[in-house]
Amino acid sequence: MTTTFFDELHGAELSGVAFKNVRLKKQILAHFANEGTTTLADLSKELNASIPKISDLVNGLIADGLAKDYGKSDSGVGRRPNLYGLEPDSAFFVGVEVKNFQVNIGLMDFKRNLIKTRQGIPYALNNTEDSLQALCAIIEDFIKTSSVEREKVLGIGVNLGGRINYKTGYSYSFFNFHEDPLSKIIEASIGIHTFLENDSRAMAYGEFCSGAVREEKDVLFVNLDHGIGMGIMVNGQLYYGKSGFAGELGHIPTFNNEILCHCGKKGCLETEASGEAITRIFKERLNKGATSIVTNKRPSPEEIKLEDIIEAANNDDTLAIELITEAGEKIGKGMATLVNLFNPELIILGGALASTGDYIRLPIKNALNKYSLSLVNNDSQMIISKLGQKAGVIGACLLVRDRLLAITS
Structure with missing residues (x-):
């Protein structure tokens, strides 16, 4: 039986001529992916x-x-x-973005076309075996109901919040109750090679490769969601730090408060400026007599979610806009330190809160102007994510493709 490249890719460790041939094949595919069609001579x-x-x-x-x-x-x-190039329908990659209350998932072909997505699949992210099995079931169902042959799906990328070591596949924040890496647990359940990545970094990679980034080499991507995360590009390369934990903007000690962050520390930026904090404060204000159109949809404050507050802000709700503005000012103050440190060409605001547009961007920008060095701040452009809610899925797919086949975007 003839051995195919798929067999070589997933097979045992290769050596000698076989190893060199597989490496050259990956380099050929990388060239096709980045340059398009080309000749044998080139x-x-x-x-x-x-x-x-x-x-x-x-x-x-x-x-x-x-x-x-x-x-x-x-x-x-x-x-x-x-001229030779990629066959776009020959291989596919699945990207999975796991959020607190939903899962977004997509399928990308070899030429970076996102051919199928499912957004907002109901899901409860808990650090339990049942929650993990539910996630695997969602991924399995998506692949089964897709229009592609299963053997053509070369890899799955799963984005999770918190501390992720992408090299080892371990998650230190969720589903960390097995000895084996989480990536291997999911891979064993579904039967397809699986990669794990921090959600903010995957979103950043999507923007760096297929979104707002053009010629810029030094970029900060800030993920404003239930938490506050960040992806960093330095000199055109995604920056991880030693163990893959770089970019924890939300856990910069900012406030002298007694609010316990989910990381176990007190005073983190997230305790007063994240989507989770906005939701908590919003409920407190309602209980003290404030009014909002959110209660037309959610009569009980305890049922209110961040998405409800964002929707209200985009419909000119005064309370929602006020709290998002307050959070933006605090986020901007925290980011000012990063601007002074990194002197970035571009700052991209992404995540759920970025969908409020200028309601979050302007207070952040005003705080940056106030707290960062003028000469440094003037060099930094700040924009809203181009990919929006698809950034995480696109980034996950691209990371799988690039890591599995040693392609660099």
Whole structure:
């Protein structure tokens, strides 16, 4: 039985010629993914390999359904060479964004087209075995009901909040009750290679590769949701820190309060400026007699969620706008330190709260102007996420594709 690239990719450790061939195939796919169609001669020059060797490997990828002969080039004179590139329907990647009360999930093809998404699947994120099994069931159902053959799904990317070591696949904030890495637990349940990533960093990667980032090399992505997270790009590369925990903006000690953060510390930025804090304060204000259109939908304050407050703000609700503005001022003050440290070209605001637009952006910007150095702040543009609620799913898919096939975007 002939061994395919899929078998080589998921098989045992390779060595010698077999290892070199798989590495070259990955490099060929990476070139196709980043540059589009190209000739065998250009591939040979780019990868420093002979044309017969490149031709043999490309033909192997074509036989496996991963690459395609796109016919003769339109440019040049004399005998025109054939162009080769990716077969977009040959492989797919699943991205899963796990939030407190819902799951967003998507399917991306080889050429970075998001061909199917499901947003807002009801889900309760708890650190329990039942919650983990429910997540696996959602992923399994999505793959089963998709229009692609299961064997063409090469990998799954799962985004979770909190501390994630993407290299080892361990989560230290959720589903950390097994000895094996969480990525391996999910992989064993579903049967497809699985990668784990911090939610903010995956969203950042989506924006860096397919969203708002163009030529910028130093970028901060701030995820404003129930918590406050951040993804960092330094000199064009995603920055992780030693163990993958870099970017915990929400846990900067900011306030002299006695509010216990879910990280176990007191005084974190998240305790007074996150979506979770906004929701808590909103309920407190209602109980003290404040009014809001939210109560038309949720008569009981205890039933109110962050999404309700965001919807109210976008419908000009005074209380919702007031609390989001207050949170924005505090977030901006916390971010001022980061602007002074990193001197970024671009700051991207993403996550649920970013959907309120200027209600969150302007108070953050005003606080940055007030608390950061003017010369540094003037160099930094701040915008709202281009990908919006799809940033996490797109980032997860791209990270799976790039890590699995050693493709760099």
